[in-house]
Each structure stands twice: as C-alpha cells, then as structure tokens.
Amino acid sequence: MHTQLSRRTALRAIIxxxxxxxxxxxxxxxxxxxxxxxxxxxxxxxATVVGAAQAKPTAPAAAQIKRGGVLxxxxxxxxxxxxxxxxxxxxxxxxxxVNETLIVYADDLTPLPRxxxxxxxxxxxxxxxxxxxxxxxxxxxxxxTSDDIEYNLLRARDFPKNPFASQVAPGSAWWTSWxxxxxxxxxxxxxxxxxxxxxxxxxxxxxxxxTMEGPDAATKVVGTGAFMWKEWVPGxxxxxxxxxxxxxxxxxxxxxxxxxxxxDAQAMVSALEAGALDVADLIPIxxxxxxxxxxxxxxxxxxxxxxxxxxxxxxxxxxxxxxLVRQAVNYAIDRQRFVDSVLKGFPGEVRTLPxxxxxxxxxxxxxxxxxxxxxxxxxxxxxxxxxxxEFDISWSTAGYQAEYQALASIIQSDLAKIGVKTNLKxxxxxxxxxxxxxxxxPYNGMRLSAGAFAQLYEATTMSTLSRTWGYASNLxxxxxxxxxxxxxxxxxxxxxxxxxxxxxxxxxxxxDASYGMVICPYSDIDLMKPNVEGLRYDLATxxxxxxxxxx
Amino acid sequence: MATTTSTxxxxxxxxxxxxxxxxxxxxxxxxxxxxxxxxxxxxxxxxGAVVLGLLVVCALGAQLIxxxxxxxxxxxxxxxxxxxxxxxxxxxxxxxxxxxxxxxxRASLLVGVVAVGLGxxxxxxxxxxxxxFGGVVDAVIMRIYDAxxxxxxxxxxxxxxxxxxTGMLSVAYALAIASLPIFARLMRSRVLxxxxxxxxxxxxCIGAGDGRIMGMHVLPNAISPLIVQISLAMAFSVxxxxxxxxxxxxxxxxxxxxxxxxxESRAYLRTAPGFGIFPGAALALLLLGxxxxxxxxxxxxxxxRIHA
Numbered sequence: 001m002h003t004q005l006s007r008r009t010a011l012r013a014i015i016x017x018x019x020x021x022x023x024x025x026x027x028x029x030x031x032x033x034x035x036x037x038x039x040x041x042x043x044x045x046x047a048t049v050v051g052a053a054q055a056k057p058t059a060p061a062a063a064q065i066k067r068g069g070v071l072x073x074x075x076x077x078x079x080x081x082x083x084x085x086x087x088x089x090x091x092x093x094x095x096x097x098v099n100e101t102l103i104v105y106a107d108d109l110t111p112l113p114r115x116x117x118x119x120x121x122x123x124x125x126x127x128x129x130x131x132x133x134x135x136x137x138x139x140x141x142x143x144x145t146s147d148d149i150e151y152n153l154l155r156a157r158d159f160p161k162n163p164f165a166s167q168v169a170p171g172s173a174w175w176t177s178w179x180x181x182x183x184x185x186x187x188x189x190x191x192x193x194x195x196x197x198x199x200x201x202x203x204x205x206x207x208x209x210x211t212m213e214g215p216d217a218a219t220k221v222v223g224t225g226a227f228m229w230k231e232w233v234p235g236x237x238x239x240x241x242x243x244x245x246x247x248x249x250x251x252x253x254x255x256x257x258x259x260x261x262x263x264d265a266q267a268m269v270s271a272l273e274a275g276a277l278d279v280a281d282l283i284p285i286x287x288x289x290x291x292x293x294x295x296x297x298x299x300x301x302x303x304x305x306x307x308x309x310x311x312x313x314x315x316x317x318x319x320x321x322x323x324l325v326r327q328a329v330n331y332a333i334d335r336q337r338f339v340d341s342v343l344k345g346f347p348g349e350v351r352t353l354p355x356x357x358x359x360x361x362x363x364x365x366x367x368x369x370x371x372x373x374x375x376x377x378x379x380x381x382x383x384x385x386x387x388x389x390e391f392d393i394s395w396s397t398a399g400y401q402a403e404y405q406a407l408a409s410i411i412q413s414d415l416a417k418i419g420v421k422t423n424l425k426x427x428x429x430x431x432x433x434x435x436x437x438x439x440x441x442p443y444n445g446m447r448l449s450a451g452a453f454a455q456l457y458e459a460t461t462m463s464t465l466s467r468t469w470g471y472a473s474n475l476x477x478x479x480x481x482x483x484x485x486x487x488x489x490x491x492x493x494x495x496x497x498x499x500x501x502x503x504x505x506x507x508x509x510x511x512d513a514s515y516g517m518v519i520c521p522y523s524d525i526d527l528m529k530p531n532v533e534g535l536r537y538d539l540a541t542x543x544x545x546x547x548x549x550x551x
Numbered sequence: 552m553a554t555t556t557s558t559x560x561x562x563x564x565x566x567x568x569x570x571x572x573x574x575x576x577x578x579x580x581x582x583x584x585x586x587x588x589x590x591x592x593x594x595x596x597x598x599g600a601v602v603l604g605l606l607v608v609c610a611l612g613a614q615l616i617x618x619x620x621x622x623x624x625x626x627x628x629x630x631x632x633x634x635x636x637x638x639x640x641x642x643x644x645x646x647x648x649x650x651x652x653x654x655x656x657r658a659s660l661l662v663g664v665v666a667v668g669l670g671x672x673x674x675x676x677x678x679x680x681x682x683x684f685g686g687v688v689d690a691v692i693m694r695i696y697d698a699x700x701x702x703x704x705x706x707x708x709x710x711x712x713x714x715x716x717t718g719m720l721s722v723a724y725a726l727a728i729a730s731l732p733i734f735a736r737l738m739r740s741r742v743l744x745x746x747x748x749x750x751x752x753x754x755x756c757i758g759a760g761d762g763r764i765m766g767m768h769v770l771p772n773a774i775s776p777l778i779v780q781i782s783l784a785m786a787f788s789v790x791x792x793x794x795x796x797x798x799x800x801x802x803x804x805x806x807x808x809x810x811x812x813x814x815e816s817r818a819y820l821r822t823a824p825g826f827g828i829f830p831g832a833a834l835a836l837l838l839l840g841x842x843x844x845x846x847x848x849x850x851x852x853x854x855x856r857i858h859a
Binding site: 287289337409 | 622624
C-alpha cells in the first residue's frame with residue numbers, strides 16, 4: 001500500500017524526535033566513578049588491573065589457566081609498516097607479538113631473559129657476552145643463531161636506509177666490534193662504558209633476515225614469537241595464530257588473536273559494549289571514567305611506563321628564547337586542573353620532570369617545582385623585560401587531539417590572565433612533523449605532545465632516543481655545552497651512585513632551562529570483558545600477548 | 552460644461568488587482584513583494600523566517616544577549632547539566648554552552664552569507680552570460696563549471712581549505728566555489744528560455760544593448776528559481792561549515808562554532824549528552840527553518856500555485 005507522508009506529519013515526527021533529544025540533554029551527566037587521586041595507593045611501577053572486577057595480584061596457577069580461544073582485540077589505527085623495528089602502540093600489539101627482543105625488563109628494571117638466556121657484563125661496562133637461547137626457531141623453521149644478532153645490529157645502525165630503526169640506531173652504534181665464538185654466543189665490545197645496554201637490548205626486536213631481504217618484506221612478518229603472522233588486510237584486521245613450536249612450551253595460551261582496526265575510538269568502545277570485541281586497546285578517558293565501575297567490564301590501566309604529556313617551546317625564537325619567559329610559562333601551567341578535569345585523575349599526579357618512578361633519576365621533590373603560580377609567572381615576565389608577548393600553541397590533530405586541545409585552552413586562558421597572548425593552532429600531522437624538523441625547527445612558540453622513554457635504567461638514554469630532550473638535535477632548538485657534557489658523563493659513567501648524582505644535576509638543568517615542560521605522566525587504558533585474563537604491559541610498552549587467556 | 556464623477560463599484564475590488572479610478576489609483580505591487588507576502592502567510596515559511604531572524608539576532612547581538620563570555624573557563628564547573636547557574640550546562644572546560652551556541656551562530660551566519668553571496672553573484676552573472684550569449688562563451692563557462700561539479704562539494708571544500716588555510720573565511724570561499732556551478736547552471740537554463748521571449752526581441756528593436764537586456768529585462772524574469780536556490784544553498788553552507796569545523800578545518804579553537812562544539816562533545820555524548828545535543832539541536836533547527844523557508848518560497852514563486 002502506498003502511503004504519503006504529509007509535511008505536517010513529518011513536522012510532528014521531527015519535533016517529537018527533537019524533544020526527546022532535548023530531554024536527554026537536560027538530564028544530569030551520567031555518574032562517573034570517582035577518579036583515582038594522588039593519595040590513592042598505587043603500585044610503584046609496571047602495569048596493574050584496576051576497576052570493579054579486579055584481577056588477583058598473584059599469578060594464576062598453571063592448572064587454573066584455560067587454553068584455547070581466539071581473542072578479538074580492537075585498536076585504533078593500523079600499522080604503517082611490517083618492519084618490527086618500528087615502536088608504536090599499534091606496532092607493539094602486532095609485529096611486536098611476532099618478533100621478540102633479547103631481554104625484557106621486570107617492573108623493577110631487572111633484565112629478564114628472552115632470546116638471550118643469560119649474559120655476562122664486564123665490570124667497566126664496555127663489554128657484554130650474550131648467551132642465546134638454544135633450540136629457538138623462526139616461524140619458517142630456520143634456526144635462530146648469533147648471525148641473526150649480527151644482522152639486526154647492522155640493520156639497526158643503517159638508519160637512513162631503514163627509517164623505522166630510529167629507536168635502536170643510537171644503541172647499535174655503540175658497539176665498535178663483536179665476536180661470535182659459536183652460533184649461540186655473541187660478545188659485544190664498546191670503546192666506552194655502556195650502562196644503558198639493557199635499555200637498548202629491550203628495544204632491539206630480532207627480525208628474520210630471509211624475510212626482510214626477500215620479496216615479501218612489505219607484507220609478511222616472520223619472527224620467533226609466541227604468535228605467527230597469518231594475514232594483514234590493511235585498514236581492517238590482522239590475524240595472528242599460535243606458534244606451536246614456541247620455545248616456551250607452556251605458552252601461548254590462546255589459539256590466536258584477531259586484531260580489528262578502527263578509525264574511531266568511540267566506535268571501538270561501542271563494539272566492545274556490543275560484544276564484538278574482547279579487548280579495546282587505548283580507550284578514550286571519558287569512556288574509561290564512565291565504564292570504570294561497570295561490572296560488565298574490566299578496565300586495565302598501565303602505570304608509569306615512561307609516557308608523559310609535555311609542552312616544548314622554541315628556544316631559538318623570540319619570545320621563548322628568553323629563559324625567564326620560559327620559566328614564567330612553566331609556572332602558568334595549571335597541571336593539576338588538566339589532570340583532574342581532562343584526564344579525570346587517571347595519571348594520579350602532576351610532574352615537572354619526565355622520569356617515571358622506576359627511573360634512577362626520579363626525585364619526588366623536584367616534581368614539586370613549577371607549581372601553578374600566576375603571580376610568580378607575572379613577576380618573571382616583568383623581570384624578563386619582554387613586552388607584548390604573543391606566541392602560538394600547536395598540536396597534532398592525530399592521537400590525543402582532544403586532550404591537547406583542552407590543555408592548550410587551559411594554558412591560553414591562564415596566560416591571558418598575565419597578559420600573554422597565545423594563538424591556538426591545531427595542526428595536521430604531516431605539517432606538525434615538518435614544523436619540528438631540523439636542529440632549529442621553524443615553529444613558533446609552544447608545541448604540545450606526548451613523550452616516552454622516561455622509565456629506562458639509564459636515564460640519559462632518553463636524550464639519545466628522544467627528539468624532545470636530545471642533546472645533539474631537539475625540538476626546542478636548545479643547545480648548551482653543559483647539557484651535552486652532563487649527558488655524555490652520565491651515559492658513560494660505570495658507577496651507579498655517581499650516575500645518580502649526575503642525573504640530579506641533569507634534572508636541575510632541565511628545570512632551569514625550561515625548554516621542555518612536563519605536565520604529567522599518562523596511562524594506557526584498556527577495556528575488556530571480565531573473562532579476559534593475564535593482560536599485562538612490559539616496561540617497553542609491549543603487551544605480553546603470550547600470557548593472555550580466557551577464564 | 553457639466554462634469555460628472557463616478558465611483559467604481561465595490562464589487563470590482565479584488566485582492567491583487569489594482570483599482571482604477573480617481574482616488575484609488577495604486578501602483579501594482581512588485582511580484583517579489585507578493586511572493587514574500589505569500590511566503591510569510593505559509594506557516595512553514597513563517598517558521599523558517601522566524602528561525603532565520605533568530606539567527607541574525609543571535610549573531611549580531613551575541614555580545615548583549617549571551618550570559619557569559621564564550622571563552623571564559625570555570626574551573627570546577629566542567630560538564631555540568633542544564634541549570635545549576637548555566638542554562639544549558641557547561642562543556643569539558645567549564646565554558647557556558649548557551650553562550651558558545653549564541654556566539655557560534657556568528658560562524659554559521661558569516662559563512663552562509665559570504666558563501667551564498669559570493670557563489671550566487673558570480674554564479675548568476677556567469678550563468679546569465681553563458682545563457683544569453685551562447686556559443687563559445689557558453690561552452691567555456693559551462694565546461695569550467697562541469698569540471699567543478701565533478702568534485703563532491705565537501706571534498707572540494709577540503710581541497711580549497713587545504714590551499715587557503717583553515718578558518719571561517721577560507722571555508723566560506725571554499726563553499727562559494729562549490730556552489731558556483733549550481734547557480735550558474737540554473738541561471739543559464741532559465742536564460743535559454745527567456746532570451747527567446749518577445750519582450751527581449753522588443754527591447755532589442757528599440758535599441759537596447761546586451762547589458763541592458765540582460766540586467767534590466769532577462770535577469771528579473773529569470774531570478775525566481777534562484778531565490779529558492781539561495782535559501783537552499785544557505786542551508787547547505789551552514790551544514791558544510793559545521794562539517795568542516797567538525798573536521799577541524801573551519802572555525803579554530805577556542806572560538807566557538809556549532810561544528811567544533813559537536814566535535815569536542817563526541818567523547819562525552821554518554822556522560823554529558825547536553826554538550827553535544829544542544830549545538831546539534833541549534834544546527835538542526837536552523838537547517839529545518841531554512842529548508843521550510845525554501846519550500847515556502849518555491850510555493851510562493853510557482854506560477855501554477857499562484858493562479859490555482
């Protein structure tokens with residue numbers, strides 16, 4: 001039967017729908033679980049499960065663990081390469097599950113064996129002998145030997161040719177020579193003490209030479225890990241299947257992992273709530289706050305994996321080339337408000353230095369410097385003699401865009417109170433990257449971003465790996481001989497106690513220079529069904545996929 | 552010589568028909584005025600006009616009528632529901648949503664007026680020339696517009712904004728470019744039929760030039776459907792501005808626009824629905840009003856309905 005919809009009927013329907021929406025809008029905000037506060041006890045480091053259905057802190061007995069099942073894992077964004085040298089949240093969950101490292105850190109920074117079964121380090125820290133695990137095979141069946149370590153060392157230091165090796169290139173260049181006494185041993189020799197050797201080893205994923213030099217390098221991933229690469233449909237999903245010949249015969253517990261790629265975090269959370277996923281990785285903070293008390297889900301929050309939000313200013317350009325102006329800006333950042341209102345208290349605390357609690361450079365007292373103090377900021381501006389201060393605050397419109405925009409708005413509002421004008425500049429990712437290139441980057445004013453590597457054993461490794469604090473090239477265009485000497489001294493000092501003193505000087509220098517302004521640490525938050533067990537991130541921000549199981 | 556005066560019978564007085572006679576001679580009302588009257592007599596047209604008027608009042612008087620500075624943050628008052636000191640609640644930074652909606656109307660109005668103003672004036676002028684002269688002029692102009700039509704409007708907008716840079720005016724220029732072919736094609740099609748009419752021939756016979764014929768004779772007779780298109784293009788521009796702002800290409804933070812407000816509210820739709828629903832409702836209301844207005848204008852300008 002053909003029926004006609006009159007304008008009047010249509011209008012009534014529209015008005016009714018609008019009224020329903022407005023009624024919803026007028027309702028109170030959904031109750032949110034109280035956010036964790038700084039006073040709430042938290043584990044000192046590493047990852048822990050929090051929320052309504054908390055996992056037991058003790059490891060389950062092997063008999064309790066159920067084997068089998070395919071885990072549906074959701075993540076926002078696809079991998080950009082199959083080269084496992086790349087280190088990113090999307091790569092760590094995917095290529096990182098296939099390609100293993102030589103060691104992993106325990107939560108207290110103790111190196112634990114992985115592909116290296118044991119090691120002997122010389123007392124002057126210039127030499128390390130790695131005893132490789134015997135009987136390990138790649139997923140192709142080829143035996144893993146010391147030749148593979150040599151191949152990966154050489155590949156890592158060939159950085160321009162292998163652009164994803166930026167994280168391991170500096171560490172691979174430390175070694176002036178190496179010997180391979182047998183197929184299961186390699187001895188690395190440096191001309192200087194290398195206290196950061198384990199930082200390097202925990203990041204160096206061991207790739208398969210045959211694959212990386214073969215015709216399928218762009219589509220295939222072969223490693224020694226607990227899971228094997230089955231399929232990658234770009235923009236849609238990645239399938240991993242259990243490695244039946246894994247060297248740890250007890251693992252993995254799952255038969256496979258199906259990684260679904262989402263473009264939007266809200267869509268991913270909705271998929272989990274609808275039952276289409278078992279785990280949603282890196283969910284938005286408002287959703288984490290909303291679902292934290294929901295018994296239908298477990299939330300998982302990492303703590304202190306060396307990730308932090310920060311602002312960096314261009315020290316090579318006016319007006320932020322003036323140290324007093326930079327210090328004034330540092331005092332004018334209301335970190336606590338950002339943590340409480342935007343991050344809903346998840347980070348637990350504010351920081352003015354990047355160091356995680358695990359880091360030997362962590363000093364709680366130093367994080368109290370640069371408390372929010374607009375009077376002091378105004379006084380420093382007056383002392384600087386710089387007037388009519390105006391600069392840009394830019395951030396990338398990729399990940400954490402909402403958080404950066406909120407932070408920028410808070411900073412802008414507070415700086416306006418002391419007469420500093422700022423212009424907010426959300427910037428597309430390629431432009432944002434380009435504006436940070438070079439030893440004297442061209443951007444004006446301040447950039448907001450997220451940093452990493454603040455959890456490592458050798459604190460100054462951050463100055464080698466990170467463009468934020470790099471002594472040779474950095475995003476601030478800030479160069480100082482004293483800074484360079486401090487990094488060089490700390491990174492080659494074999495005595496741990498002396499290194500700790502140097503870290504303290506290093507921290508004081510960073511606070512005084514104020515070219516990088518740390519805001520707070522941040523957590524990776526996952527949402528999962530209550531029957532997912534064993535989720536854990538290691539200190540290198542890898543998910544320990546071989547330990548996942550369904551209860 | 553005796554003179555007589557006569558009064559026309561009252562029965563001759565009919566609405567819309569001028570009375571002829573001493574003391575009753577009136578100029579006939581312009582067709583456009585009649586069309587506006589007919590539009591406002593239509594309830595849908597009146598609703599659209601009121602909504603549009605409201606937008607103009609909000610945009611021009613935002614400073615006077617908004618209860619708070621739209622950029623002022625109220626720490627500790629984030630994501631408040633309607634009431635509690637803030638009529639429509641607050642956003643994630645404690646800014647008053649009502650004030651931001653009121654100030655956000657400026658972006659919609661500015662983009663709508665600039666985009667439609669530019670698009671319509673250039674599109675109508677070139678469409679008029681193409682239709683009137685025909686031949687090479689027609690072919691060149693219309694092929695350029697055909698090329699523009701090959702791009703979806705939003706994609707074209709994104710392309711133009713990426714060249715001109717982000718911001719409200721860039722969006723307005725982008726949308727003006729996107730609307731050019733529609734105005735031009737519509738005008739051309741009307742001119743193709745109008746130029747064959749006797750009044751054009753008559754004007755030419757008395758020595759009127761092309762410019763005069765186009766501007767004084769053809770344009771007024773061909774403009775009716777364009778008026779409807781202007782109101783439709785306005786609705787499209789408002790929606791496209793919101794879409795481009797939602798994508799981060801239009802109004803830049805911290806300045807409010809309904810699109811940016813919708814984007815900022817995405818993560819809070821379940822915890823603070825008002826943050827997204829109110830700017831969305833403002834946008835929906837305006838679009839509904841503009842569409843009703845264009846519907847009523849179409850009815851008012853449709854000769855079949857007028858004489859029915």
